[in-house]
Amino acid sequence: MRFCAISSGSSGNCTFIETGEYRLLIDIGLSARNIEKMLLAKQIDPASINAVFVTHEHSDHVKGVGVWARRYRIPVMATAGTWKGMERIIGEVPGELRVEIVSGKGYRMGDLRIESIPTSHDANDPCAYTVESGGRKVSVITDTGIATPLMYRHLCESDIAIIESNHDIDMLMKGPYPMVLKRRIRSNLGHLSNQDCGALLQHVRERNPNGVFLLGHLSEENNRPQLALSTVGGIVSQRWGKSGPIDLTARDQSTDIYMV
Ligand SMILES: [Zn+2]
Ligand SMILES: [Zn+2]
Numbered sequence: 001m002r003f004c005a006i007s008s009g010s011s012g013n014c015t016f017i018e019t020g021e022y023r024l025l026i027d028i029g030l031s032a033r034n035i036e037k038m039l040l041a042k043q044i045d046p047a048s049i050n051a052v053f054v055t056h057e058h059s060d061h062v063k064g065v066g067v068w069a070r071r072y073r074i075p076v077m078a079t080a081g082t083w084k085g086m087e088r089i090i091g092e093v094p095g096e097l098r099v100e101i102v103s104g105k106g107y108r109m110g111d112l113r114i115e116s117i118p119t120s121h122d123a124n125d126p127c128a129y130t131v132e133s134g135g136r137k138v139s140v141i142t143d144t145g146i147a148t149p150l151m152y153r154h155l156c157e158s159d160i161a162i163i164e165s166n167h168d169i170d171m172l173m174k175g176p177y178p179m180v181l182k183r184r185i186r187s188n189l190g191h192l193s194n195q196d197c198g199a200l201l202q203h204v205r206e207r208n209p210n211g212v213f214l215l216g217h218l219s220e221e222n223n224r225p226q227l228a229l230s231t232v233g234g235i236v237s238q239r240w241g242k243s244g245p246i247d248l249t250a251r252d253q254s255t256d257i258y259m260v
Contacts (some may be wrong), residue, residue: 001017001256002016002256003015003138004018006038006256007035008217009218010031010060010184010221011060012060012083013027013029013061013142014027016044021109022111024114026053027062028064029064031073045220051076052069052077053078054082055128055142056125057081057082057085058143068087069097074098076093076099077099077100078101079103081126082125094136103125112133113132115132117148117150120146122184123143132236137158138161139158139160141165142216144164145189145190146192150155155204155213159210159211160257165194165197165216166193166221167188168195171224173227176221179219198235199235201213202239209244210245212245213244213247214247217248218248225248232246
């Protein structure tokens, strides 16, 4: 299995997952042209992608989805609510490429099983995803105001996961955003902070000491990569004496991971 965080954060999200038989993208939140370039830089042929799974309709997740589907004629999977929300952003997607999935359900495709995990976010029907193949499991969990027991279970079982570490609470509250936006980000329908992410991983580490966790969806305005790493790592270490493998999605070398 190959797992590659192509892009993560407010500028646009996209994750590449490859099994023996399939190549998937989770979200295309940058222009199709940009994602093509980023894939080619990693020697991945854009035409070899078999399907796109979408988490929710916010533009940092869907910007290039329509162009991609029309250009490569591959199916796009999203919940009914997400389809409704993203239609005006992504334009027409031919009916045969439009696949509606149900949040919380699992789907089998050849040698992989992908399961959608409901998230708590201000979108129509948002979800995260976990993919299993050949006894390995990877998860992408971002854009959620709360961590649910189901997310916790999947993270405990994951070899690799992107987990949201969106903002530092202090930076957000003292920063320039209007109060209504600060409240939205901190709400149950917003985003996980560095502190939330640390608290979640502290629990996950008990059952999954060796999983690789990549901190994702970092805010450019209200976070810093080193601050996210030190806050999350510090909270996990407080309890266990060490943090285990935790890294940033933004660091190129660390985000292209092969597992046999
Ligand atoms: Zn987002
Ligand atoms: Zn969002």
